[in-house]
Amino acid sequence: MKKTIITPPLDTPSGWTSVSKITPMGTSEPLEKSLPWVVIGAGFTGLTAARRLAELNPDQPVALLDARPVGWGASGRNSGFVIDLPHKFDLDTPEPDRLRKIIHLNRTAIHDLENLITDHKIDCEWSRVGKLQGAVKERGTGLMRKFAHALELVDEPHQMLDQQGCLDITGTNYYSGAIFTPGSALVNPLSLARGLAANLPTNVLLRDDTAVLGMTSVDKGYELTLETTDKQTYSTTASKVILAVDPFTPEFGYLKNRILPLLTFASITRPLTDSEKARFKGTLDWGLTPADAGGTTLRMTQDGRILLRNQYANAPKYRADKHMLADVEEKQREGFEKRYPDLSHVPFETTWGGVCGLSANHVSHFGEVAKGVYSASCYNGVGVAKGTISGKLLAEMACDHATSELEDIQTISGLPSLIPPEPIRGIGVTTRLKFAEWQSKDEI
Numbered sequence: 001m002k003k004t005i006i007t008p009p010l011d012t013p014s015g016w017t018s019v020s021k022i023t024p025m026g027t028s029e030p031l032e033k034s035l036p037w038v039v040i041g042a043g044f045t046g047l048t049a050a051r052r053l054a055e056l057n058p059d060q061p062v063a064l065l066d067a068r069p070v071g072w073g074a075s076g077r078n079s080g081f082v083i084d085l086p087h088k089f090d091l092d093t094p095e096p097d098r099l100r101k102i103i104h105l106n107r108t109a110i111h112d113l114e115n116l117i118t119d120h121k122i123d124c125e126w127s128r129v130g131k132l133q134g135a136v137k138e139r140g141t142g143l144m145r146k147f148a149h150a151l152e153l154v155d156e157p158h159q160m161l162d163q164q165g166c167l168d169i170t171g172t173n174y175y176s177g178a179i180f181t182p183g184s185a186l187v188n189p190l191s192l193a194r195g196l197a198a199n200l201p202t203n204v205l206l207r208d209d210t211a212v213l214g215m216t217s218v219d220k221g222y223e224l225t226l227e228t229t230d231k232q233t234y235s236t237t238a239s240k241v242i243l244a245v246d247p248f249t250p251e252f253g254y255l256k257n258r259i260l261p262l263l264t265f266a267s268i269t270r271p272l273t274d275s276e277k278a279r280f281k282g283t284l285d286w287g288l289t290p291a292d293a294g295g296t297t298l299r300m301t302q303d304g305r306i307l308l309r310n311q312y313a314n315a316p317k318y319r320a321d322k323h324m325l326a327d328v329e330e331k332q333r334e335g336f337e338k339r340y341p342d343l344s345h346v347p348f349e350t351t352w353g354g355v356c357g358l359s360a361n362h363v364s365h366f367g368e369v370a371k372g373v374y375s376a377s378c379y380n381g382v383g384v385a386k387g388t389i390s391g392k393l394l395a396e397m398a399c400d401h402a403t404s405e406l407e408d409i410q411t412i413s414g415l416p417s418l419i420p421p422e423p424i425r426g427i428g429v430t431t432r433l434k435f436a437e438w439q440s441k442d443e444i
């Protein structure tokens with residue numbers, strides 16, 4: 001297979017830190033002509049895959065490549081919920097054994113991340129405060145019951161909150177109720193991704209200024225055509241490749257017409273001032289995900305910034321343009337002011353979009369996609385814990401290192417179903433998203 005790959009765009013990054021701080025962290029040494037292991041993509045999936053490969057092969061170099069600085073992609077743009085429980089589409093199949101496997105895998109990821117954060121003193125606002133699953137009106141309440149039912153099936157502790165209970169935490173009476181579950185973590189995802197990258201094992205060579213433009217099967221593996229941000233091109237051969245590029249996977253020729261690159265958007269305010277915090281009716285450091293997947297994710301950070309995430313768009317070019325962001329900002333502003341009329345003077349610092357892989361049948365993909373090429377993708381918008389565990393297990397699969405978690409992840413993953421190519425896809429997806437937005441209008 002030889003083709004030119006569309007690489008990640010240089011678009012507005014997240015507001016988790018100032019853009020000037022999102023610079024390459026890796027070496028600028030060219031890679032060797034031939035390498036045993038190359039991991040493409042330095043999001044959570046690639047970071048953990050590279051780490052695990054390096055641990056299992058301490059005498060071998062592992063190259064970790066990304067076209068953009070660590071944290072530029074979805075892993076540094078998300079809302080920072082590291083979720084232990086089945087979420088969104090995971091609830092479509094409330095089969096207890098499957099739900100338990102999902103929980104165990106997510107909790108293994110949370111445990112691994114927590115150990116790394118502690119061992120390397122990664123400063124990323126990691127907090128084990130759990131999370132709320134909130135409802136505004138009837139539709140949300142119905143979906144909240146579905147979530148409660150799934151939790152009961154697997155005996156997971158949870159606490160129902162009424163409107164006052166929600167107000168006491170979130171400082172808004174916008175929510176009629178919520179379910180609190182204690183196991184998730186909240187984090188500044190950009191600081192976490194960069195902290196993980198700064199503390200990789202010494203046999204990992206990170207180059208987060210290097211795009212992979214082509215990948216061709218050769219005798220001893222795969223020849224990769226590389227281009228650095230200063231436009232130097234060269235090639236290297238990898239015996240085995242881990243593809244950790246989520247929505248970009250079809251660019252490499254795998255899972256073609258099976259992964260939908262979907263944009264979702266977030267805005268974040270400046271930190272509240274001390275007097276605004278004193279008047280705020282809720283607390284700091286909490287997160288609420290919507291019971292209705294079409295609703296709004298809401299978060300208050302430890303330093304008093306409020307984040308909103310909602311809305312989806314088809315992203316054939318993997319980016320949001322300025323008009324799209326202006327429109328999103330206006331709608332998110334409206335959502336913010338409905339929740340916090342007393343804070344309507346507090347500006348957003350940034351509004352951004354990020355692209356993640358979605359499958360039409362809502363399954364995640366995990367496995368060997370060609371001889372010596374391993375890939376995990378399609379986390380359907382919930383990929384912090386799932387990406388973390390998938391990367392680790394892809395490395396174990398590539399090294400024939402059998403574990404019960406590896407068996408579990410294969411059991412709960414599947415083949416994303418076929419979706420029509422553009423432009424039919426664009427028309428269908430946009431129509432479907434508009435309908436979903438209309439259905440969820442009261443929960444946004």
Ligand SMILES: Cc1cc2nc3c(=O)[nH]c(=O)nc-3n(C[C@H](O)[C@H](O)[C@H](O)COP(=O)(O)OP(=O)(O)OC[C@H]3O[C@@H](n4cnc5c(N)ncnc54)[C@H](O)[C@@H]3O)c2cc1C
Nearest residue numbers: 041043044045067073075078079080081212354382383384
């Ligand atoms: C706004 C938003 C909010 C979200 N909130 C949450 C949340 O709260 N909790 C949660 O669990 N999930 C959330 N998600 C989803 C989550 O961010 C993703 O599922 C997760 O980051 C996927 O990780 P990844 O490492 O697989 O992929 P990515 O983070 O997308 O990393 C893939 C990397 O591959 C690189 N790449 C692609 N092509 C090439 C190439 N040709 N050459 C070199 N490099 C390449 C990219 O630059 C990128 O860095 C959210 C997503 C968004 C956009």
